[in-house]
Amino acid sequence: MSYKYCRILIVEEQYFRCRNIEQFLSELGYRGFTLATSLRELLALTHYSSKPTEHFDLMIINGELLATPGIDPVRFFQSNSQIRYGVIHDSRRGQPKAETIYANHRRQPSLIRTLDRQILGMLLEPLDI
Numbered sequence: 699m700s701y702k703y704c705r706i707l708i709v710e711e712q713y714f715r716c717r718n719i720e721q722f723l724s725e726l727g728y729r730g731f732t733l734a735t736s737l738r739e740l741l742a743l744t745h746y747s748s749k750p751t752e753h754f755d756l757m758i759i760n761g762e763l764l765a766t767p768g769i770d771p772v773r774f775f776q777s778n779s780q781i782r783y784g785v786i787h788d789s790r791r792g793q794p795k796a797e798t799i800y801a802n803h804r805r806q807p808s809l810i811r812t813l814d815r816q817i818l819g820m821l822l823e824p825l826d827i
Contacts, residue, residue, distance in 0.1 A: 702727050702729070704729075704730055705752075705754045706732070706755065706756045706757075707731075707740075707754040708732070708734070709735075709737075709739075709760065710733075710758075710759070713735065716733050719818075722814070732754070736763070737767060740759070744780045755782050755783065757781045757784045759784065759786055759787075760787060761790075761792065762789075765791070771807065783807070784808065786807055787813040788811065792812070793809070796809065796810040797809050
């Protein structure tokens with residue numbers, strides 16, 4: 699199996715969900731994960747990083763982490779040039795089929811209700827990471 703090395707940030711409060719997502723990505727051939735379990739950790743890695751040139755090819759985040767403090771996911775993504783692609787999974791606001799919530803020529807987040815290996819594979823396939 700060939701491996702795809704890219705920088706992937708997984709943001710999830712529940713540790714077992716982080717591990718599930720990491721396992722899905724590993725099965726798809728991806729390596730290079732950074733885990734964050736809170737909004738504070740996410741902001742430390744992106745907005746307040748001591749390495750502002752450090753970029754993530756993909757961020758997978760539980761939408762509830764953004765919704766709790768009232769953060770608009772589109773504005774969050776627009777203001778964060780360190781994240782190239784995003785997958786937001788949110789059981790309350792997501793749709794069964796992934797929808798792009800913002801896009802420009804270099805960055806794009808998608809919103810989905812649930813995340814599993816098959817859906818993640820379909821979302822990552824067209825991306826050039």
